Amino acid sequence: MAQIKVPVVRNILQANERLAAENRKRFDNAGIFVLNLMSSPGAGKTSLLEKTIEGLAGRIGIAVIEGDLQSSYDAERIQSKGVQAVQINTDGGCHLDGNMIQIALDSLDLSAVDLLIIENVGNLVCPAEFNLGEHDKIMILSVAEGDDKPLKYPLMFQICSVLLVNKIDLLPYTDCDMNKIRERARQLNANQKVFEISCRTGEGFAPWLSWIEEKVRGHKKLQAGKI
Numbered sequence: 001m002a003q004i005k006v007p008v009v010r011n012i013l014q015a016n017e018r019l020a021a022e023n024r025k026r027f028d029n030a031g032i033f034v035l036n037l038m039s040s041p042g043a044g045k046t047s048l049l050e051k052t053i054e055g056l057a058g059r060i061g062i063a064v065i066e067g068d069l070q071s072s073y074d075a076e077r078i079q080s081k082g083v084q085a086v087q088i089n090t091d092g093g094c095h096l097d098g099n100m101i102q103i104a105l106d107s108l109d110l111s112a113v114d115l116l117i118i119e120n121v122g123n124l125v126c127p128a129e130f131n132l133g134e135h136d137k138i139m140i141l142s143v144a145e146g147d148d149k150p151l152k153y154p155l156m157f158q159i160c161s162v163l164l165v166n167k168i169d170l171l172p173y174t175d176c177d178m179n180k181i182r183e184r185a186r187q188l189n190a191n192q193k194v195f196e197i198s199c200r201t202g203e204g205f206a207p208w209l210s211w212i213e214e215k216v217r218g219h220k221k222l223q224a225g226k227i
Ligand SMILES: Nc1nc2c(ncn2[C@@H]2O[C@H](COP(=O)(O)OP(=O)(O)OP(=O)(O)O)[C@@H](O)[C@H]2O)c(=O)[nH]1
Pocket: 039, 040, 041, 042, 043, 044, 045, 046, 047, 048, 074, 121, 122, 166, 167, 168, 169, 170, 197, 198, 199, 200, 201
């Protein structure tokens, strides 16, 4: 059975790569910087989006694509912040793919958007395999999940240029060792940028917001230079 499955999986990934490349072209032509945000369920993806939208209000035009198995709950949370959000329901699927993003883009007005953030389905495994056309992949790990996660889900840590360690307000109530997270993540990805944050208290948000602003500005400059 394994001999049959391998080529099928490869074909699916190759087809996805083509769609992701098309998405990337579309983003670049529109001058939009795109982040693919991943984590396990409940680590704080939507909370991060809410606080980031508040922090960048009036400075950067933001739109959001939400991926969940069911419900439009997260898209409604984002819309209530005054930002365009479209919800994809994967109906059991454990990750987003390039085709789903292509369809979702048709529901967004991208004319005033500088930054598109895609909240992937809560899962530390499959989303790591599927490019969406994003410029950066970023992940959240909450301290309540434990400091062993880099050991168990290495691919996610390897491919993400940013690691946000969230819920640091809960550190006193856990046995999570921040030094272990940093060291284990560094061994997998020495270039990864790490931010320690709390979406509850807002601690650590200033450097994270500066990182985004710098990225959006840099992307605009790069695209303008190509024209
Ligand atoms: N104490 C504390 N709780 C937090 C923090 N960030 C998020 N939460 C809580 O964690 C829970 C899950 O947060 P969400 O932002 O919905 O997580 P998510 O990753 O979007 O979840 P899914 O979309 O279901 O995968 C909510 O009850 C949040 O209020 C934090 O920094 N500290």
